[in-house]
Amino acid sequence: MAEPGWGVSRETSPGPEPEPAAAAEVLGAALELGRRYAADLIEHGERLGLIGPLEVGRVWTRHVLNSALVAPFLQSGGRLADIGSGAGLPGLVLALVRPDVEVTLIEPMERRTDWLRDESARLGLTNVTVLRARAEDARDAGPFDQVTARAVSALRTLIPITAPLVRAGGELLFLKGARVDDEIAAATKVLQKHRVRDIAVLELGVGLLPEITRLFRATVGGAS
Numbered sequence: 400m401a402e403p404g405w406g407v408s409r410e411t412s413p414g415p416e417p418e419p420a421a422a423a424e425v426l427g428a429a430l431e432l433g434r435r436y437a438a439d440l441i442e443h444g445e446r447l448g449l450i451g452p453l454e455v456g457r458v459w460t461r462h463v464l465n466s467a468l469v470a471p472f473l474q475s476g477g478r479l480a481d482i483g484s485g486a487g488l489p490g491l492v493l494a495l496v497r498p499d500v501e502v503t504l505i506e507p508m509e510r511r512t513d514w515l516r517d518e519s520a521r522l523g524l525t526n527v528t529v530l531r532a533r534a535e536d537a538r539d540a541g542p543f544d545q546v547t548a549r550a551v552s553a554l555r556t557l558i559p560i561t562a563p564l565v566r567a568g569g570e571l572l573f574l575k576g577a578r579v580d581d582e583i584a585a586a587t588k589v590l591q592k593h594r595v596r597d598i599a600v601l602e603l604g605v606g607l608l609p610e611i612t613r614l615f616r617a618t619v620g621g622a623s
């Protein structure tokens with residue numbers, strides 16, 4: 400007779416991934432802070448329900464470095480809102496790479512906002528504000544120059560809750576999967592309604608990370 404559990408696949412942690420060679424290039428002067436954040440996420444992320452067990456083995460490439468690739472697109476001295484930050488991805492990573500940007504992490508789940516506040520303090524970040532709210536209830540915190548989001552929802556639902564947060568001429572910067580073109584096609588009406596223009600999909604991290612990072616970049620309203 401088969402052992403109990405035989406043939407049942409279970410999600411088990413593969414063990415932490417070693418620091419990739421690309422870390423120094425992607426994080427630059429923030430390498431040490433990035434190391435501390437990655438170590439904290441590996442140590443506490445699964446227990447606190449911030450990342451799944453399989454993600455522990457991909458914290459560096461799929462989460463920290465993937466998020467940090469957006470840093471060169473941030474406006475110097477600007478105000479950034481990160482929607483649905485979860486464990487701090489990409490917002491907290493961007494705050495540590497770009498201390499010149501004021502970052503507001505907007506996240507409705509208390510367990511996650513507690514982590515975001517504690518982790519920002521542990522890392523000594525003075526450019527981070529944590530707001531426990533849904534994006535659609537956060538307009539009073541704006542307007543922002545730019546908004547980021549990763550893994551929150553498809554563009555069709557993401558645009559109506561994020562476009563009202565940015566100033567005229569502000570930018571949306573969303574990390575997206577391989578089906579981003581389908582999402583853009585499905586969002587035609589809301590893109591028009593919210594005056595989203597100059598849409599581009601950029602492929603980042605090619606030759607640096609094992610997976611391509613796709614960035615949806617667009618401007619909201621303002622003069623074209």
Ligand SMILES: C[S@@+](CC[C@H](N)C(=O)[O-])C[C@H]1O[C@@H](n2cnc3c(N)ncnc32)[C@H](O)[C@@H]1O
Nearest residue numbers: 482483484485488506507508533534549550551
């Ligand atoms: C799948 S997680 C992604 C977390 C993180 N951005 C990442 O890439 O790992 C989605 C997050 O979005 C948050 N969220 C869902 N709806 C939201 C909304 N309307 N406004 C702000 N955050 C929201 C959830 O609480 C959750 O933390």
